[in-house]
Amino acid sequence: MKEKIEINGEAIYLRKLFGEDTDSPIDVFSLLHNNGDLTIVLYPMSNRVSGMCIRDGNNKIICINSTSTYGRQRFTIAHELYHLFFHKDFKSIVCSKDIEAQKDLQEKEADLFASYFLAPYEALTSFIKNKLKKEKQTLHVDDIVKIEQHYGLSRQATLWRLVNDGYITQEKANTMKTGIISSAIRLGFDDKLYRPLPEDKQHITFGKYIKLAEELKDKELISTGKYEEIMLEGFRGDIIYGLNPPENYD
Template identity: 35%
Template structure:
């Protein structure tokens, strides 16, 4: 199991979260992180600011709620997994941005934060349990039901099921 998966499970266990829908903003608050919805350019989903003990996650208020949830979870991934990148300001502040480049997941830290977010919002044990419980007749129906249950987009759930080996080909799901 990758470090991102382990840390996501550890965070859920720390706060006794055992059922979906996981609230990443609530987890952030419990970690002492302020989550703020704000105006951002269209290609920026969010950012993590760290200055000493102060931690703030900014989320693009124009994005869909499921995307905002993933962004908060992604930024929590940076908080838990990464020290942050230095930004030259008048103060010692570190910033992680989630933008169109980071969402392509070509950078190791961005890929780890994405993996953490997926594991946090749709934990493997919860997803596998839900797959056993749900009655479905099509793969598309399964994805839609799981996406709703876990509060993620159908696309995100499609990738999660693929990465967990529950489906073998993204083409299996015509969404």
């Protein structure tokens, strides 16, 4: 397995490739939407699966389990990006939801990359030391909430990273695996990070798939009926039937 410093370096490299800095929290969904080679599919999957990725030539597809929490979906995106940009010789990979489970080396590397991509090593170290004013083995559950809210990490991903970096023990982490939403709400945070998407948004496709369908229609290379079929197969009836909510020009 690669050294942590090398994987953190790869995370920094990909951040810069996407035009991001090395310290700030990032909106991984926006990163994907702005990458012309990627298609993103949100779809309910087994509770044992976090997502999967497919690579076929220049086509890259990331499928995310839309029943997982928003924080976990962000982690899954970063995990799949590692497979797509740094692993070779694969066509599809299905990824487990349990970060703490025994996995092969590629999956362990992808988990570590996802953590560093969302919260680079130096950035998290600085946040804990300078913002929270804490040292290793002194973190309270309130500090855990502030870390996960700042970087958009799920509780599982946050505890796993802090144990991995020696900030808390596994025994202490085990005491913070329940009461997750209440611990955030009582500090004044929204609970979006800890909940899945609403059911009406759990089937949807973004990215290259939609763009190509629009181009084929505009160039009259496919019929209107075929265009609608493609869109419906991508769960985009909202585009076909104009189901978007009213807009405000504020």
